[in-house]
Amino acid sequence: MSKEIKEVPVLRVQNLGITFGGLKAVDSFSIDIGKSEFVGLIGPNGAGKTTVFNLLTGVYMPTEGSFYLEGQKMNGKKTHQVVAAGISRTFQNIRLFKKMTVIENVMVTMNMHMSYSLVSSIFRLPKYWKQEEEARKKALELLDIVNLKDKADITAENLPYGQQRRLEIARALGTGMKLLLLDEPAAGMNPTETSELLDIINVIRTKFNISILLIEHDMSLVMKVCERIQVIDYGVTIASGTPEEIANNPKVIEAYLGKDEEEGVALC
Template identity: 55%
Template sequence: MAMLEVKNLGISFGGLRAVNGFHVTIEKNQLYGLIGPNGAGKTTVFNLLTGVYKPDAGSILLDGKDITGESDIEISKAGIARTFQNIRLFSKMSVLDNVKVGMHNHHEYSALAGIFHTPKYKKEEALMDEKAMELLKVFDLADMAETNAANLPYGKQRRLEIARALATDPKLLLLDEPAAGMNPKETGELMDMIRFVRDEFDMTILLIEHDMKLVSGICEKLTMLNFGEVLAEGTTSEVLNDPQVITAYLGE
């Protein structure tokens, strides 16, 4: 069974068909890339997969479960987590608390328990602290646990955003242009980190990326979007060498 199976997905905005007939099948533990020029519909697809937008056509199956049209909260609970092209951390919160935010779908207590610091509250907070610190150690951020997220260097903010996404305990991790704003050294470190996340966390990863060095270095399969429709799909080598892709995306 595929981890993600999307068929005939579509959405329109004001009469404009932003995504039309999108389809993809991603197997468990795959590193899969979604590429295409600016405005091709890539982020719209991510928003459809995560419940930000509700599709007006098609279906989304996650690990065999139909999540089509579910809310973003329900989809997060089902097992999809994402990062964003523009980093969206809680800048005035500590590194530790940013990671703990991602855990609240799985650790619940009442508002009164939080106000009065009941034993249940203390137990849940202790469990979250422990798990959050484990994640921060994995991403080499443990020594910055009490630092405000805004004070982290850019590359470490990217690491923190991925750590927070993993804190939701997802089955599928969506990375939206994770290399944006990075220098070549940081991009190389990011490639190693994405591979590590896939292997260490038994994770399936779908990423949007414009950095073709990163795409060709880590993605096993690709789908190319153009004007909201699938232009090409297949192995990374097949897609990047497809004449239509070269013409539409690489401009050659």
């Protein structure tokens, strides 16, 4: 009888943790994310969510545990190596090249895939122009997905806040990642902007067939897009399951709202 062969997860995290000055910010964090899976990572403020992202992108080096991208161990790799391997992210606080144009912000993420030489770049040889044109075309396609194609030549700092958020997503997509980490993409957005973001996320899921790990405080957004949700509090996982299971989990409700079992408070 043949054994069932399980697909290697895009991301496998095993007992990942980090300690700052004797304080465990993240403790024994584990998660598997399969191909094209959309997973939410939620928890109260200060729970350690962004710290997890910083561990997965080489900003911090874990003091315990390990993590793998399609079976490749990523511990100890620097941020640019992590991005080259296939993990990209957005940030809680917008980080754009604000003096560059919208399209330049996206094209700069494609530099790692350029193969023309320094000589070709200096003397503007045919190989340089060909690859730059290909990058520009791809950048415009990504900007179209996030509804910013008509803003391509505007300086990034002149975009409204919500559009800057969407530009960050386009820039992350430009790296050609396998796993996209979205850190509170709806933060500061009004309901109309959040609704547009939801549409964009759904297009990204369909078009790119990538895995996504989302941190978000807007529970209505989380419940609509995530197939599975993991909850951490004080750096420790307290629950994992479907959106419905999480919304009615007493431990999760207590972590967010305080213990009130009689009222049966749910998150959605």
